[in-house]
Amino acid sequence: MTRTAGKKSYVRLTILGIISLLSYYLLLANQSLVTDYFIKGGAYALLPIGTALYFSFVHGAFCSGLLTIARISAKGSSH
Amino acid sequence: MKKWIVAILAAIIAMLVLAPAALAEGAPPSDAKKGEFIKVDTANRTAEFRPVDRDEPITVRLDEPLAVEDVHLDKKVMVSLSNDDGEQVVTEISVMFIGLEPGTLVALLIVGFVGGLLSGFIGSGGAFVLTPSMMSLGVPGAVAVASNMCHKFPKAMVGTYKRFRYGQVDVKLGLMMAGSAIAGVELGIRVQKMILDKWGSSGSDLYVSFVFVVILVIVGSIVLRDAFKSARGGEAGEKKPRLALTMQKIKIPPMIHFKKADVVLSLWVTVPIGFATGLLAATIAVGGFIGVPGMIYIVGASAVVASATELLVAFVMGLWGSTQWALSGLIDIRLTLLILATSLLGVQLGALGTTYVRDHTIKLVMAAVMLIVAVSRGVKVPVYMNKLGMISVSSGTADLLNTISFWALIAALAVAGGIISSAMIKGIIRARIEEKEVAASRGA
Numbered sequence: 001m002t003r004t005a006g007k008k009s010y011v012r013l014t015i016l017g018i019i020s021l022l023s024y025y026l027l028l029a030n031q032s033l034v035t036d037y038f039i040k041g042g043a044y045a046l047l048p049i050g051t052a053l054y055f056s057f058v059h060g061a062f063c064s065g066l067l068t069i070a071r072i073s074a075k076g077s078s079h
Numbered sequence: 080m081k082k083w084i085v086a087i088l089a090a091i092i093a094m095l096v097l098a099p100a101a102l103a104e105g106a107p108p109s110d111a112k113k114g115e116f117i118k119v120d121t122a123n124r125t126a127e128f129r130p131v132d133r134d135e136p137i138t139v140r141l142d143e144p145l146a147v148e149d150v151h152l153d154k155k156v157m158v159s160l161s162n163d164d165g166e167q168v169v170t171e172i173s174v175m176f177i178g179l180e181p182g183t184l185v186a187l188l189i190v191g192f193v194g195g196l197l198s199g200f201i202g203s204g205g206a207f208v209l210t211p212s213m214m215s216l217g218v219p220g221a222v223a224v225a226s227n228m229c230h231k232f233p234k235a236m237v238g239t240y241k242r243f244r245y246g247q248v249d250v251k252l253g254l255m256m257a258g259s260a261i262a263g264v265e266l267g268i269r270v271q272k273m274i275l276d277k278w279g280s281s282g283s284d285l286y287v288s289f290v291f292v293v294i295l296v297i298v299g300s301i302v303l304r305d306a307f308k309s310a311r312g313g314e315a316g317e318k319k320p321r322l323a324l325t326m327q328k329i330k331i332p333p334m335i336h337f338k339k340a341d342v343v344l345s346l347w348v349t350v351p352i353g354f355a356t357g358l359l360a361a362t363i364a365v366g367g368f369i370g371v372p373g374m375i376y377i378v379g380a381s382a383v384v385a386s387a388t389e390l391l392v393a394f395v396m397g398l399w400g401s402t403q404w405a406l407s408g409l410i411d412i413r414l415t416l417l418i419l420a421t422s423l424l425g426v427q428l429g430a431l432g433t434t435y436v437r438d439h440t441i442k443l444v445m446a447a448v449m450l451i452v453a454v455s456r457g458v459k460v461p462v463y464m465n466k467l468g469m470i471s472v473s474s475g476t477a478d479l480l481n482t483i484s485f486w487a488l489i490a491a492l493a494v495a496g497g498i499i500s501s502a503m504i505k506g507i508i509r510a511r512i513e514e515k516e517v518a519a520s521r522g523a
Contacts (some may be wrong), residue, residue: 018326020329024416024420026093027412027413027416028179031176031179031413033117034412034413035175035176035411035412035413038408038410038412039113039131039155039175039408039409039410040131040132040408041131041132041405041406041407041408042406042408044108044405044408045402045405045406046405047405047406048229048401048405048410048412048415049229049401049402049405049414051412051416052229052230052232052234052401052412052415052416052419054235055233055416055419055423056233056237056419056423059419059420059423060233060423060427063423063424064427065428066424067424067427067428067431072428072431072507073431074245074430074431074434075431075434075435075506075510076434077499
């Protein structure tokens with residue numbers, strides 16, 4: 001891993017971490033608003049599905065970056 | 080081009096097929112209404128209830144076992160309504176959203192992480208403990224199933240992606256297995272309904288528990304025996320099972336080549352395997368416990384490929400199931416996302432862990448989980464038999480058995496987490512030593 005790539009990984013991880021943390025903060029700070037809309041059913045079904053997908057991309061990428069920084073990677077792949 | 084058309088068609092068929100399978104844990108209740116109580120009349124035992132889909136409140140009467148104290152004002156509730164001569168009668172009330180206390184948060188995060196780790200490692204897991212865990216925190220059953228289902232598909236998606244990158248997922252096998260499960264799932268659900276109609280919910284619980292315990296003990300014991308055998312025999316011990324080799328001798332066309340699983344199998348062998356998997360999955364609601372051993376011992380895939388392919392099946396099933404529950408508006412997205420916070424880390428850790436271990440470790444974890452979960456369900460059998468009047472069990476004993484059952488599930492997670500973590504740490508240390516040795520020999 002080169003120094004530049006390492007730096008890039010940290011920057012990417014920080015950005016993803018901030019977005020992820022902010023998303024969780026918004027969710028928990030607006031619980032009643034969220035639950036009002038998410039239980040309406042019908043076309044509103046897109047809300048929980050879309051939100052779960054959004055978190056899986058953002059937070060999933062953050063977790064992946066976290067493992068890379070911690071040098072925990074699959075056998076055979078470069079650290 | 081032709082390959083892509085076949086793949087898309089197979090995916091569409093699988094989606095249609097998996098609709099009932101995705102709801103194996105139970106379909107959204109049709110008689111439940113969501114809304115808020117805005118006023119209660121203690122003297123007349125009536126209340127003003129405003130459903131989420133209406134602006135005007137309706138007057139409802141509280142059914143006899145319900146107390147006025149059960150009516151929570153200005154809280155989202157789910158009620159079961161029945162019509163009695165034009166009057167709406169409330170038979171059950173559940174508060175939909177629990178308060179997120181620090182203890183609840185920590186419990187969800189821990190269970191989410193270990194569930195994710197297990198899922199990434201053996202292809203399934205977590206669901207069997209997440210639903211009862213949420214219910215023990217006070218979440219209504221339907222909301223617990225819905226929220227758990229909604230966390231399953233993003234977790235399985237991330238797990239599938241990771242393990243696909245490690246070259247472990249057999250996409251064709253996953254779609255074929257899922258697709259051929261249609262008849263089995265349909266039959267399984269019909270049998271369930273028949274039992275429910277004839278013997279009620281306790282009869283159904285008893286039947287499910289009986290099948291669950293018998294299947295899990297038999298399959299779990301086979302997997303455990305095989306895991307020890309493989310461990311003793313080293314890499315040579317990890318041979319294709321005899322039953323799988325017999326299946327591969329059946330050469331009735333069309334023959335299908337499953338590249339990652341490294342087997343050529345007749346369509347007429349794959350279909351009954353899928354059928355049996357679907358039948359059992361619809362009955363015991365933990366498809367992975369049947370799907371993964373099925374792919375190992377009958378198809379002949381390695382434990383690594385079978386567990387990775389199961390994640391693909393879980394993703395498709397989870398996405399479809401979540402859509403159904405979301406349409407009913409029963410997902411508590413806060414619970415879903417809190418579990419995801421740690422399970423997305425766990426699933427990736429579990430997935431990469433499979434690259435450091437041999438097949439027998441995956442089998443050992445699976446067997447341990449299956450056998451402990453069987454104990455968890457087994458101890459509840461006397462409770463269901465008591466409800467059916469077959470035996471007599473005191474309420475104290477019933478409570479004790481329910482507690483043992485719950486803690487056995489937690490023990491299953493703990494044991495699995497322990498085996499996976501220790502195997503991974505050992506594997507990572509070994510790989511790093513090997514890397515250093517290779518680097519040193521190159522330098523010399």
